[in-house]
Amino acid sequence: MKVLVLGGDGFCGWPTSLHLSDAGHDVIVVDNLSRREIDLELEVDSLTPIRPMGERIRVWKALTGKEIGFVHLDLAEEYDRFEALLRDLRPDAIVHFGEQRAAPYSMRSSIAKRYTVDNNVRGTHNVLTAIVSSGLDIALVHLGTMGVYGYGWSGSAPIPEGYLTVNVPTPDGEIEREILHPANPGSVYHLTKTLDQLLFAFYAANDQLRITDLHQGIVWGTQTPQTALDERLINRFDYDGDYGTVLNRFLMQAAIGHPLTVHGTGGQTRAFIHIRDTVRCVEIALDNPPQSGEKVKVFNQVTETYRVRDLAELISKMTGATIANLPNPRREAVENDLIVSRDKFLALGLDPVYLSEGLLEEARDIALKYADRADVTKIIARSVWRKGMETSPDLMEG
Amino acid sequence: MKVLVLGGDGFCGWPTSLHLSDAGHDVIVVDNLSRREIDLELEVDSLTPIRPMGERIRVWKALTGKEIGFVHLDLAEEYDRFEALLRDLRPDAIVHFGEQRAAPYSMRSSIAKRYTVDNNVRGTHNVLTAIVSSGLDIALVHLGTMGVYGYGWSGSAPIPEGYLTVNVPTPDGEIEREILHPANPGSVYHLTKTLDQLLFAFYAANDQLRITDLHQGIVWGTQTPQTALDERLINRFDYDGDYGTVLNRFLMQAAIGHPLTVHGTGGQTRAFIHIRDTVRCVEIALDNPPQSGEKVKVFNQVTETYRVRDLAELISKMTGATIANLPNPRREAVENDLIVSRDKFLALGLDPVYLSEGLLEEARDIALKYADRADVTKIIARSVWRKGMETSPDLMEG
Numbered sequence: 183m184k185v186l187v188l189g190g191d192g193f194c195g196w197p198t199s200l201h202l203s204d205a206g207h208d209v210i211v212v213d214n215l216s217r218r219e220i221d222l223e224l225e226v227d228s229l230t231p232i233r234p235m236g237e238r239i240r241v242w243k244a245l246t247g248k249e250i251g252f253v254h255l256d257l258a259e260e261y262d263r264f265e266a267l268l269r270d271l272r273p274d275a276i277v278h279f280g281e282q283r284a285a286p287y288s289m290r291s292s293i294a295k296r297y298t299v300d301n302n303v304r305g306t307h308n309v310l311t312a313i314v315s316s317g318l319d320i321a322l323v324h325l326g327t328m329g330v331y332g333y334g335w336s337g338s339a340p341i342p343e344g345y346l347t348v349n350v351p352t353p354d355g356e357i358e359r360e361i362l363h364p365a366n367p368g369s370v371y372h373l374t375k376t377l378d379q380l381l382f383a384f385y386a387a388n389d390q391l392r393i394t395d396l397h398q399g400i401v402w403g404t405q406t407p408q409t410a411l412d413e414r415l416i417n418r419f420d421y422d423g424d425y426g427t428v429l430n431r432f433l434m435q436a437a438i439g440h441p442l443t444v445h446g447t448g449g450q451t452r453a454f455i456h457i458r459d460t461v462r463c464v465e466i467a468l469d470n471p472p473q474s475g476e477k478v479k480v481f482n483q484v485t486e487t488y489r490v491r492d493l494a495e496l497i498s499k500m501t502g503a504t505i506a507n508l509p510n511p512r513r514e515a516v517e518n519d520l521i522v523s524r525d526k527f528l529a530l531g532l533d534p535v536y537l538s539e540g541l542l543e544e545a546r547d548i549a550l551k552y553a554d555r556a557d558v559t560k561i562i563a564r565s566v567w568r569k570g571m572e573t574s575p576d577l578m579e580g
Numbered sequence: 581m582k583v584l585v586l587g588g589d590g591f592c593g594w595p596t597s598l599h600l601s602d603a604g605h606d607v608i609v610v611d612n613l614s615r616r617e618i619d620l621e622l623e624v625d626s627l628t629p630i631r632p633m634g635e636r637i638r639v640w641k642a643l644t645g646k647e648i649g650f651v652h653l654d655l656a657e658e659y660d661r662f663e664a665l666l667r668d669l670r671p672d673a674i675v676h677f678g679e680q681r682a683a684p685y686s687m688r689s690s691i692a693k694r695y696t697v698d699n700n701v702r703g704t705h706n707v708l709t710a711i712v713s714s715g716l717d718i719a720l721v722h723l724g725t726m727g728v729y730g731y732g733w734s735g736s737a738p739i740p741e742g743y744l745t746v747n748v749p750t751p752d753g754e755i756e757r758e759i760l761h762p763a764n765p766g767s768v769y770h771l772t773k774t775l776d777q778l779l780f781a782f783y784a785a786n787d788q789l790r791i792t793d794l795h796q797g798i799v800w801g802t803q804t805p806q807t808a809l810d811e812r813l814i815n816r817f818d819y820d821g822d823y824g825t826v827l828n829r830f831l832m833q834a835a836i837g838h839p840l841t842v843h844g845t846g847g848q849t850r851a852f853i854h855i856r857d858t859v860r861c862v863e864i865a866l867d868n869p870p871q872s873g874e875k876v877k878v879f880n881q882v883t884e885t886y887r888v889r890d891l892a893e894l895i896s897k898m899t900g901a902t903i904a905n906l907p908n909p910r911r912e913a914v915e916n917d918l919i920v921s922r923d924k925f926l927a928l929g930l931d932p933v934y935l936s937e938g939l940l941e942e943a944r945d946i947a948l949k950y951a952d953r954a955d956v957t958k959i960i961a962r963s964v965w966r967k968g969m970e971t972s973p974d975l976m977e978g
Contacts, residue, residue: 311690339750348746352737
């Protein structure tokens with residue numbers, strides 16, 4: 183099928199584009215290169231030496247004979263060009279990664295908060311109205327986040343895949359209702375994904391758009407079989423306080439002899455997925471879209487859960503790194519359990535990569551290989567999430 | 581107290597500004613005059629001859645000696661000016677009417693859908709971040725809509741004031757949870773108010789902002805004691821297919837001999853409030869803000885409910901007008917009951933104006949007085965809410 187990958191230059195978008203191209207789909211990346219621009223703003227760079235899109239695409243073509251298209255376009259700011267692109271290319275599906283995706287970045291400043299809301303909500307809504315305007319039957323797959331659910335809300339019940347059945351008291355006795363799981367976002371970034379959910383629900387109901395929302399856990403790992411083909415296809419590896427995700431940050435910290443930075447007690451339990459499973463899940467979602475008129479299809483895109491403290495201990499044992507406990511910027515429970523329903527992808531054939539299976543070593547090797555590219559002054563998160571919040575000084579000299 | 585009224589030039593904003601000024605508050609209107617600009621775009625005008633803001637404020641001062649300030653500013657586009665205004669004026673409270681507020685307008689076109697989302701979400705989020713950035717303890721009162729709840733969702737249970745207590749099944753038995761009432765918006769306009777709710781919940785939790793959301797029913801009537809003081813203070817009266825609300829539209833249609841236009845069977849039950857009660861409710865909300873750290877305070881700002889068909893028959897009996905049934909653009913139940921909790925304003929002293937109390941005649945008199953200003957080609961709603969929808973031709977010659 184013909185697939186537009188919005189945000190196809192990013193950490194999830196690039197390997198997904200290669201995976202779909204490898205699987206025989208006609209892939210066109212649409213990206214405004216905002217992730218690279220934010221690197222410039224933050225004065226940080228991917229630990230891995232990522233190449234410009236033009237080079238990435240040329241190398242992929244030379245190695246595999248497969249063409250990937252690229253359109254440099256801003257979804258939030260260039261609506262007319264985007265709508266014209268849909269009419270011109272007539273894609274069968276859109277995969278939408280095109281949003282600002284870091285919680286700490288979204289809490290840095292009033293500018294970053296406003297950028298995150300304006301960019302994400304506007305971009306996503308533009309995609310929806312452009313599909314309606316085009317009159318085409320385009321299936322949309324969007325990357326959500328497990329963070330829409332919050333942690334510890336539903337007691338001992340597993341977090342469902344999007345929808346929750348509740349009993350509502352009425353004068354005539356309880357009635358059963360299926361609701362979108364209540365939103366409990368922990369940052370402005372997560373907030374935008376809860377807004378996206380309401381946009382999707384409306385456009386699925388009013389215009390019968392076919393939409394899938396993937397509530398993804400924290401991604402770890404860097405390479406997929408396709409990005410590993412050639413160093414010039416390598417994927418991003420973020421290690422900084424804004425964009426670095428916990429497991430990759432730990433591996434990189436260990437590689438350069440920095441303490442593993444745990445916010446709070448590390449009692450937070452989070453859901454994880456390897457980047458290799460991210461790309462497979464997106465393909466499964468593309469192959470199993472909802473019918474027109476159906477409600478939004480929601481998958482929990484996670485494969486296992488870990489307590490942050492236990493992960494730190496695992497990496498510490500593996501590498502000898504020490505552990506440093508820093509203040510926790512988030513308003514959240516000190517400790518939480520997390521049970522996540524994840525039956526839908528398993529039922530559709532996903533065979534997950536687990537932490538125990540050796541890919542942790544691969545990720546560590548990447549971190550070690552490129553350790554000299556790290557700027558140690560970028561490791562500590564600096565965002566002040568709320569008034570009076572503590573942050574931490576650098577733990578290593580730059 | 582010092583109060584900024586955002587959108588203080590509009591149908592609810594102007595009489596609220598006068599009411600608060602009359603009550604002794606220091607009122608500053610902030611408005612980008614977008615409502616007047618949309619009149620230009622739609623080639624329609626308020627049935628009543630409203631005056632420019634400068635004249636309105638001069639007349640008010642001349643009659644009462646009270647000053648109202650005015651700042652021409654776009655909340656969505658001029659963030660920095662708005663934040664500077666807060667630091668400069670240091671208001672105690674903000675009343676936020678500054679959003680695009682017509683459901684049919686929001687469904688006219690892809691441009692109108694995107695304008696409504698971009699303007700409303702961005703403007704509201706800018707207000708929130710500006711309050712946080714200012715460091716000031718400013719209470720925010722926002723005009724929501726009953727349309728966030730949808731109709732018929734909760735069976736025989738009354739629609740609660742914002743929050744619903746539900747029972748969530750878990751492996752260890754049911755647990756009780758209070759949730760924001762699930763969102764069931766019927767248009768892009770209503771959708772934006774459901775997005776606002778999530779913004780408010782986040783900023784109340786993360787930054788301890790003090791926020792009140794008023795879920796208002798359909799407003800009828802035109803004048804308050806203050807706007808009636810002088811014709812140059814007169815309030816807007818919208819009768820067109822986009823901005824005209826049902827009861828005022830019926831009164832104007834009757835005044836010019838146009839059939840009363842009922843969409844669908846008229847079996848829809850809706851909640852109503854007179855403009856005199858709107859302004860009182862806002863004042864009550866200002867006097868009873870939540871504490872810092874409390875959740876968002878939600879009031880249902882409605883005084884009675886009517887079936888649209890019954891309203892048409894009431895006006896028909898009163899005026900002799902005929903009734904015309906037009907196609908219904910909305911995806912909604914043909915008939916619905918509506919029971920609304922509205923105890924909170926009553927408990928705080930609201931003594932409502934009911935339809936039966938003679939103000940219907942006042943509104944009819946206004947419609948009759950200015951009937952010659954009506955453009956009959958603007959009466960029928962033209963928005964195509966979804967693919968394949970029927971609309972109606974003009975019922976009178978222009």
